[in-house]
C-alpha cells in the first residue's frame with residue numbers, strides 16, 4: 001500500500017469507466033442516500049453528481065456529525081465556555097456553529113478559553129498542563145470518534161487526572177437509518193453507508209435495516225472510485241430487485257468491525273436517547289457516560305441546562321438531512337445563509353450539504 | 363473529517379506509535395487496536411489507529427475495481 005495506490009483510487013480514467021458501467025445498467029429512477037459527511041464532500045468535490053445519469057438522484061443524509069448536533073447541545077457548549085475556570089477543548093469544526101445567541105468562536109473572541117484540538121489525547125494534555133483549570137472536551141461525532149473519546153476517559157482515570165471531563169453529544173448511525181425508513185414522505189431506495197463508522201461497527205450493523213426495510217446497503221470508501229463502485233453495486237441490486245448488504249470498502253471494513261474499539265466505547269458509554277437537529281429525539285441513538293465515570297461527566301460536574309431554544313426559523317436543515325429537500329429549496333439559502341454568515345451547521349461544516357452546494361453547485 | 367490515507371507505523375512505544383502519513387510524521391494511539399507491529403499500515407482517526415490495513419486486501423480491492431471498470 002503506497003501513495004501510488006491511493007492515487008489510483010482517484011484515477012479519472014477509472015472513474016469515467018465506472019460511470020459508463022453505471023449508465024449501461026441503470027434503467028429505474030432511484031434515490032440513493034449517502035450517510036457520511038466525508039462522502040458528501042467527496043461527491044461534490046469530484047463532480048460525481050454531474051457525471052451520473054438522470055436516473056440516479058444522490059442525497060446527503062444525516063452523516064455530518066456537526067450538522068446533526070442539536071441547537072440545545074450547541075447552546076450547552078456555549079454555556080460551558082462561559083463558566084469560570086473552564087477550558088473548552090473541541091474539534092475545530094464546531095467553532096463557528098451558531099447557537100441561539102453566540103458561537104464558540106464569538107465566545108473565544110470575547111476572551112473565553114476555547115481550544116481546538118486534533119485528538120482527545122490533546123485535550124488530556126491540556127488538562128495535565130493546566131491543573132488549576134477544568135478541561136472539558138466536547139464529545140461530538142459518530143461511532144468512529146466515540147471510542148477515541150472513551151479511550152481518553154479511561155486514560156484520564158488511569159492517570160488520576162481530576163480536572164478532565166467530557167460533555168457527550170455523540171450520535172449513532174444505525175438508529176438514524178431506521179428513523180429515515182419510517183419517516184413520512186421520505187423516499188430512499190438505497191444507502192451508501194459510511195466507511196469509517198463501519199470500521200468500528202462492522203458492515204453487519206446494517207443487516208437489521210436491510211432485512212427489516214428491504215433496502216440495499218453498501219458500505220463505501222471515500223475516493224471517487226469507491227463511491228462510484230458503491231453506486232454501481234446499489235444500482236445493480238435495485239435493477240435486479242435485490243436488497244442486500246454489500247461492502248465495497250473491504251480494505252478497511254470487516255463484517256464484525258473493530259471489537260476492541262467497541263468494547264472501550266461501551267466500557268465508558270451506554271446508549272441513550274439523543275436529539276438530532278431537524279429530526280428530533282431518536283431513541284437509543286446517542287451515548288451517555290456510564291455512572292462509573294460520573295466524575296468525568298461534564299453534565300454531572302456543571303449545571304448545563306439551557307432554555308429549550310428553537311432551531312433557526314426557516315432553516316430547512318432537517319428536511320435536507322432526511323433527503324426531502326435540497327439546499328436551493330431552503331428560502332434562506334444564499335440569501336440570508338452563506339458560509340460567511342451561516343444560519344445552521346449545514347452551512348458551516350465543510351462536510352455540510354448546504355456548504356457543499358454553495359461551494360460547488362453552479 | 364476522516365483521513366482515507368493509511369499511515370505506516372514506524373515506531374512503537376508502549377501504546378503510542380509514530381506514524382508516517384504520506385511523508386508527514388505524527389503520533390497515534392494504539393489503544394483501540396490489537397497486534398500492531400512496526401511496518402503495518404493503519405487507518406487513523408483523530409489521533410487513534412482504528413484499523414490495520416491488510417496490504418493484500420488493499421491490492422485485491424484495487425484489482426477488483428479495475429477489473430469491474432474494464433469488464434465488458
Ligand code: SF4
Pocket residue numbers: 314315316317320327330331332333334337338342343344345346347354
Ligand atoms: S441554507 Fe442555511 S438555513 Fe437553509 S437549510 Fe441550509 S443551513 Fe439551514
